[in-house]
Amino acid sequence: MDSIINFIGHFHPLLVHLPIGILLFAILIHWLAQKEKYVLFKNIVPFSYLIGAGSAIVTCISGLALSTNVEYDTQTLFYHQWLGIFLALVSLLGVYFTKKNKARELKWAAITLLVLIFLTGHFGGTLTHGADYLTKGLKSKKATKARPNFSNVQEAILFEDIIQPILEEKCYGCHSDIKQKGKLRLDSKEWILKGGEDGLVFHQGSALNSPLYKKIILDPLDEKHMPPKGKPQITEKERVLIEWWINSGGYFDKKVKDLAQPGNIQMVLANFEKNSPKALNNDVPTNEIKLANQASLNNLTKMGVTILQVAKNSNYLTANFINVVKTNDTIDNLIKTVSPNIVWLKMPGIMFSNSLANAISYCDSLTKLSIEHSTITDNQLSNFQNLKRLHYLNLVGTKISLKGLLQLKSLVNINELYLGQTSITNKDAALIQKTFPKAKIIFGNYHTENIASDTIVLKVASKK
Amino acid sequence: MSKENKKIIKEATIATTEQITRKYFFKECFSGIGAMALGSMLQGCDWLGNKDSFNNFTNTNPLMARAPHFIGKAKSVIYLHMAGAPSQLELFDYKPDLLKLDGQDCPQSLLEGKKFAFIRGVPKMLGPQAVFKQRGQSGAWISDNLPHLATVADEISFLKAVQTDQFNHGPAQLLMHTGSPRLGRPSIGSWVTYGLGSENNNLPGFVVLTSGGNNPDAGKSVWGNGFLPSVYQGVQCRNEGDPVLFLKDPAGMDRDVRKASIDAINEANQLTYNEFQDPEIIARMAQYEMAFKMQISVPDVMNINDEPEYIQEMYGTTPGKASFANNVLLARKLVEKGVRFVQLFDWGWDSHGTDGSTAIDIGFINKCRNIDKPITALLLDLKQRGLLDETLVVWGGEFGRTPMQENRDGKTMPFKGRDHHTEAFTTWMAGGGIKQGSSFGETDEIGYSAISGKVTAYDMQATILNQLGFDHEKLTYASQGRQFRLTDVHGRVINEIIA
Numbered sequence: 001m002d003s004i005i006n007f008i009g010h011f012h013p014l015l016v017h018l019p020i021g022i023l024l025f026a027i028l029i030h031w032l033a034q035k036e037k038y039v040l041f042k043n044i045v046p047f048s049y050l051i052g053a054g055s056a057i058v059t060c061i062s063g064l065a066l067s068t069n070v071e072y073d074t075q076t077l078f079y080h081q082w083l084g085i086f087l088a089l090v091s092l093l094g095v096y097f098t099k100k101n102k103a104r105e106l107k108w109a110a111i112t113l114l115v116l117i118f119l120t121g122h123f124g125g126t127l128t129h130g131a132d133y134l135t136k137g138l139k140s141k142k143a144t145k146a147r148p149n150f151s152n153v154q155e156a157i158l159f160e161d162i163i164q165p166i167l168e169e170k171c172y173g174c175h176s177d178i179k180q181k182g183k184l185r186l187d188s189k190e191w192i193l194k195g196g197e198d199g200l201v202f203h204q205g206s207a208l209n210s211p212l213y214k215k216i217i218l219d220p221l222d223e224k225h226m227p228p229k230g231k232p233q234i235t236e237k238e239r240v241l242i243e244w245w246i247n248s249g250g251y252f253d254k255k256v257k258d259l260a261q262p263g264n265i266q267m268v269l270a271n272f273e274k275n276s277p278k279a280l281n282n283d284v285p286t287n288e289i290k291l292a293n294q295a296s297l298n299n300l301t302k303m304g305v306t307i308l309q310v311a312k313n314s315n316y317l318t319a320n321f322i323n324v325v326k327t328n329d330t331i332d333n334l335i336k337t338v339s340p341n342i343v344w345l346k347m348p349g350i351m352f353s354n355s356l357a358n359a360i361s362y363c364d365s366l367t368k369l370s371i372e373h374s375t376i377t378d379n380q381l382s383n384f385q386n387l388k389r390l391h392y393l394n395l396v397g398t399k400i401s402l403k404g405l406l407q408l409k410s411l412v413n414i415n416e417l418y419l420g421q422t423s424i425t426n427k428d429a430a431l432i433q434k435t436f437p438k439a440k441i442i443f444g445n446y447h448t449e450n451i452a453s454d455t456i457v458l459k460v461a462s463k464k
Numbered sequence: 465m466s467k468e469n470k471k472i473i474k475e476a477t478i479a480t481t482e483q484i485t486r487k488y489f490f491k492e493c494f495s496g497i498g499a500m501a502l503g504s505m506l507q508g509c510d511w512l513g514n515k516d517s518f519n520n521f522t523n524t525n526p527l528m529a530r531a532p533h534f535i536g537k538a539k540s541v542i543y544l545h546m547a548g549a550p551s552q553l554e555l556f557d558y559k560p561d562l563l564k565l566d567g568q569d570c571p572q573s574l575l576e577g578k579k580f581a582f583i584r585g586v587p588k589m590l591g592p593q594a595v596f597k598q599r600g601q602s603g604a605w606i607s608d609n610l611p612h613l614a615t616v617a618d619e620i621s622f623l624k625a626v627q628t629d630q631f632n633h634g635p636a637q638l639l640m641h642t643g644s645p646r647l648g649r650p651s652i653g654s655w656v657t658y659g660l661g662s663e664n665n666n667l668p669g670f671v672v673l674t675s676g677g678n679n680p681d682a683g684k685s686v687w688g689n690g691f692l693p694s695v696y697q698g699v700q701c702r703n704e705g706d707p708v709l710f711l712k713d714p715a716g717m718d719r720d721v722r723k724a725s726i727d728a729i730n731e732a733n734q735l736t737y738n739e740f741q742d743p744e745i746i747a748r749m750a751q752y753e754m755a756f757k758m759q760i761s762v763p764d765v766m767n768i769n770d771e772p773e774y775i776q777e778m779y780g781t782t783p784g785k786a787s788f789a790n791n792v793l794l795a796r797k798l799v800e801k802g803v804r805f806v807q808l809f810d811w812g813w814d815s816h817g818t819d820g821s822t823a824i825d826i827g828f829i830n831k832c833r834n835i836d837k838p839i840t841a842l843l844l845d846l847k848q849r850g851l852l853d854e855t856l857v858v859w860g861g862e863f864g865r866t867p868m869q870e871n872r873d874g875k876t877m878p879f880k881g882r883d884h885h886t887e888a889f890t891t892w893m894a895g896g897g898i899k900q901g902s903s904f905g906e907t908d909e910i911g912y913s914a915i916s917g918k919v920t921a922y923d924m925q926a927t928i929l930n931q932l933g934f935d936h937e938k939l940t941y942a943s944q945g946r947q948f949r950l951t952d953v954h955g956r957v958i959n960e961i962i963a
Contacts, residue, residue: 236937240957240959243959244959247959262957262959262962263534263535263536263537263897263930263931263933263957263962264930264935264957264959264962265959266534266535267533267534267935270534283535284535304665306529306663306664306665306802308529308530308531309531310531310535311531311532311533311534311535311536311933312531312532312533312534313533313534314531314535320529320663320802322663322664322801322802323664323665323666348800370850372849372850392850394849394850396848396849396850416850416853418848418849418850420848420849442847442848442850443848444848444849445848446778446844446845446847446848447774447777447778447844448612448615448777448778448779448780448837448840448841448844449612449615451611451612453611453833454780454833454836454837455833456833457830457833458825458826458827458829458830459820459826460819460820460823460826460879
């Protein structure tokens, strides 16, 4: 029996269109028939209402059948159901009035029907498509604007500002105060922690153990996949964010900056602050900077310097002098013109001049300086005392002495210091460590042991 | 013939001709061809095309250095591919339970519905043929086959549950490097060069070195450019003698004359390009230029004899002879000079046990000894030069090997060997912003199948691109009417191993 009711119920979405169409048509005919030109239409007005009323009754029956086994928002369903039944009754009344030729009553019945069709239809639409379906198109432009956009995403609260808007857009339709499918609500911390009828949905620290996340990554054809087939799906970026949120502890109050951010997360996060492109990497300062002078960049490129943005969304520059053996005054001056933008300088094996050292001293955003195997002297190195942001310094294979290095004691942010193949050895490690407390100091001179088996080649034992 | 029959025949004739006449063709195809034309016309429009797509090919200088999508940790990649597929069960995936099952028949449950390259009938289980120990602070399991690598275990992130769906060498290698088991897609090195260009004007962005006596089974397609302009294909250097032939100008031809002749050829090429707009002409021009510059740069970079004695010893190189160690040292030199992607293939890891050289307890161990010291030296050398943070080192094969002993054609084999295995194998990454001393993914107690942390070739590719600063979904190239990318419709960045 249940299955038959179920079957009949599933005809409702099809049948609803009949009374809407036929009754609207009947009303139109009815209205036109009052004009002299269409006076012949009068003959079909009763028939139109009759068919309309009949289809309305059939639709009501199928609708009642459908309501028995599908979970809908009860309040909307209540309105839809009773307005629909009322509509069917009024349409029957309309038939009665046509038979009795009661023109005045029929007119009022027609107006009532018009209102009822509109209301019932609207509530029906709300049931299947959600409350915001109709107005979504109007809102969409606003919505993208309203999408969280921070001047500094690092200051955003991960759950409230980033995760919740995703849930709101993709999950609240069925899991919030509107509907609670599977007895689950996701519209507050308490509800999320409470879970649904199948138990907890959320395990802080493990996305793969959280049904909330697991259902998102199920095969889209799987019945349990969320959001359900046909509904707007979680995008890859949103998935990554949710995964990151849960895996990094699933906190509801922590700010983005308090959590470790892998590279791709930085990328996704950067999208939240499109208007203020900002580099999200320890190696690059977070404050904004104007684009470097394009003419200077072109000229440097012409001189063989590979100079380009560290990333498409950043105005900071990385410069590689691998094609340059020795700089000249022109290059040194060009470096000065773009110096605030340069964060990484790579000059392996370069012939150092005083003017080059001087030019580099202008690069106060500089975080990485690779001058391994260059001819830099202690004296030239002293120019770099003000490069306060420097945290990577590669002096491998240079003539720098311990005394020369200690001139840079003001650079306390250095956290990687490469001193291989220099006269500085690890017997001074303690002193250097004291001077650069944050630094990981690499003296190099690594070697691999000689193990006897290294050179032994195994052969097949000969048969005896 | 009756009148009616004639009518029927006439109708039939018209019906047939309708299908073949020119007018009918146009009538029927009008909408289809129209839509295709409209599609290609609209492709240039921003509102239809993907705004974020990354068409990087420039006609003036296709190898010009370019910025990635976001700030990447790694600037270059050294990919060490052990062609033939090394056994994870004798290197990194320690399975003591497998030892207990040694010599027993493989349970039916592991064989039902499975296909193997060579195993037929019911094979015997084969216990680990190596002694394992936990190494370093991280406690990574590394066997005694790699005693040197064991000392740098704390630099490495292991992927223990890599999976593939190809059990033959060629397709599996293609999948690993081009994202498709079939020919025709660009290799990962080509994608990277297309995305980043080359920092060094005098060297190609993507260099390939092979060792072990053979090219990989998939042939040169594993470093091919596919549908990308051919300027992005891998440049293979010879593994013995001069790495690049004909670097010296012939007698009587000085460098100026050489330059003048290349300029003249390229001028002619430019005219042809202006007429036909074929990007391959640009590629050819760029390659002439590059070859000219490489005459100067290559002898310097490619000469490992200039490296000091202690470096040679560290890597265990044998100058003048083809060897994996030489290639690894070369790889470091190339990366140091700004080459983006160095691809090493070492052939001979296909340990089936058909003869001594493929026996898991003989030839396989020799192969391990060949790579152990050089790879360890590479990690240490990059570290002491301050390059490990910006150089991503990837190690792996194209698939794994079975916990069962191979029984080719149902017969017992003369040597201990393992068949191709797709369901779980180990690869690792180090440097380039990858976590130090970590491991991701687990296999079951006999190493047959992955039980957690499964990753695919696509995931590895997505991760490599991510470390270089690319969103693998946005590094695309339009070919034959659609945007292609390395990972096709797959790929997940393996955040679990990223520092």
